[in-house]
Amino acid sequence: MKVGDLVTGVDWIATDASDTGLVLAVIRDVEIPPIIEVLWDNGVVSRTYQDELRILCKTSHDMVE
Secondary structure (H helix, E strand, O other): OOOOOEEEEOOOOOOOOOOOEEEEEEEOOOOOOOEEEEEEOOOOEEEEEHHHEEEEEOOOOOOOO
């Protein structure tokens, strides 16, 4: 998982099937699994463990600076 990926919560985390978010940061030096900071489609920014998220669309290095 990397910055720019489009994600959703796994089934037991997501409150709505349409919950999607954009990865803002991957924090690897704190926990295992890494903590992912996500901007959700409702405007809320939250942090959650990587294994509680599913990638919907991976970003390309060409798309993110």
